[in-house]
Amino acid sequence: MKLDRMLSRRGALIAGASALAAAGTAGVTSLFSSTETPSAGAAGGTSGRAAGIPGSPGGARSPVSSSYRLSPVAGFAAPPGRPARTPVRDEPFLRVGGLGRTVVLTFDDGPDPRYTPQVLKTLREHRIHAMFFVCGNMAKAHPDLVRQMTEEGHVVGNHTWSHPLLTRLPRSAVRGEMERTSEIVERTCGARPAWFRAPYGAWNRDAYRFGAELGMEPMAWTVDTLDWRTPGAGAIAARVEEQASPGAVVLSHDAGGNRSQSVQALRRYLPRLLDEGYHVAVPRRRAV
Numbered sequence: 001m002k003l004d005r006m007l008s009r010r011g012a013l014i015a016g017a018s019a020l021a022a023a024g025t026a027g028v029t030s031l032f033s034s035t036e037t038p039s040a041g042a043a044g045g046t047s048g049r050a051a052g053i054p055g056s057p058g059g060a061r062s063p064v065s066s067s068y069r070l071s072p073v074a075g076f077a078a079p080p081g082r083p084a085r086t087p088v089r090d091e092p093f094l095r096v097g098g099l100g101r102t103v104v105l106t107f108d109d110g111p112d113p114r115y116t117p118q119v120l121k122t123l124r125e126h127r128i129h130a131m132f133f134v135c136g137n138m139a140k141a142h143p144d145l146v147r148q149m150t151e152e153g154h155v156v157g158n159h160t161w162s163h164p165l166l167t168r169l170p171r172s173a174v175r176g177e178m179e180r181t182s183e184i185v186e187r188t189c190g191a192r193p194a195w196f197r198a199p200y201g202a203w204n205r206d207a208y209r210f211g212a213e214l215g216m217e218p219m220a221w222t223v224d225t226l227d228w229r230t231p232g233a234g235a236i237a238a239r240v241e242e243q244a245s246p247g248a249v250v251l252s253h254d255a256g257g258n259r260s261q262s263v264q265a266l267r268r269y270l271p272r273l274l275d276e277g278y279h280v281a282v283p284r285r286r287a288v
């Protein structure tokens with residue numbers, strides 16, 4: 001299965017704006033295009049190693065210095081070398097449109113050597129790509145896992161350095177949390193994150209603005225598995241299966257506590273989603 005729906009930058013913005021206007025805070029958008037939707041039904045469809053991610057030169061991984069450090073707050077110039085400017089949003093994207101019967105799986109707060117390898121293993125077995133919103137301090141402690149995410153075709157997003165409530169931080173601290181995390185991800189896997197997710201879903205203007213300066217789009221979620229409450233693997237899986245819908249973004253965690261239920265749940269709901277005809281894929285941003 002190959003879905004190749006390229007939108008021009010202008011067309012994408014218009015589509016995104018109209019979708020946002022219609023959906024309000026629901027944030028339904030068709031902004032993002034996908035060049036491939038690797039899934040269990042996609043024969044050989046998982047070869048695109050980080051393809052399509054801005055700043056990722058076709059999988060070549062050469063550690064880059066921190067040349068994209070944020071500009072001074074007063075200046076909104078894109079960091080040097082950015083292929084395209086990232087717009088400053090005023091709300092995060094909650095779902096990904098335009099991909100048909102596709103869902104996106106996201107795992108936050110990691111990597112954690114107790115759980116992340118198991119999540120990666122399950123995804124690998126089903127030839128599925130997912131998004132990992134990593135914390136900088138965890139990425140620094142477990143760089144091999146971040147590298148493995150990239151090498152196996154997953155998307156590594158920025159989830160701040162230490163998982164603070166950004167809305168209670170001074171501006172300089174918000175910037176530092178985001179910037180340091182983008183730096184460690186780039187140093188580790190050769191590509192800076194193209195996506196950002198605020199801890200606890202607590203967004204503010206600084207997060208949107210610094211995210212844009214660092215070349216990241218804000219991504220929230222549609223389905224909250226509430227796995228952090230440890231309700232049991234069955235309950236987590238049921239929540240995903242019941243709430244899955246075209247374009248849905250599923251939130252779960254591979255760190256931040258005992259995530260064995262999250263690991264177990266994934267093994268249950270992932271094959272069921274695929275059996276129901278869902279494609280599980282990651283959004284691809286395009287610098288047009």
Ligand SMILES: [Zn+2]
Nearest residue numbers: 108109199200
């Ligand atoms: Zn989190």
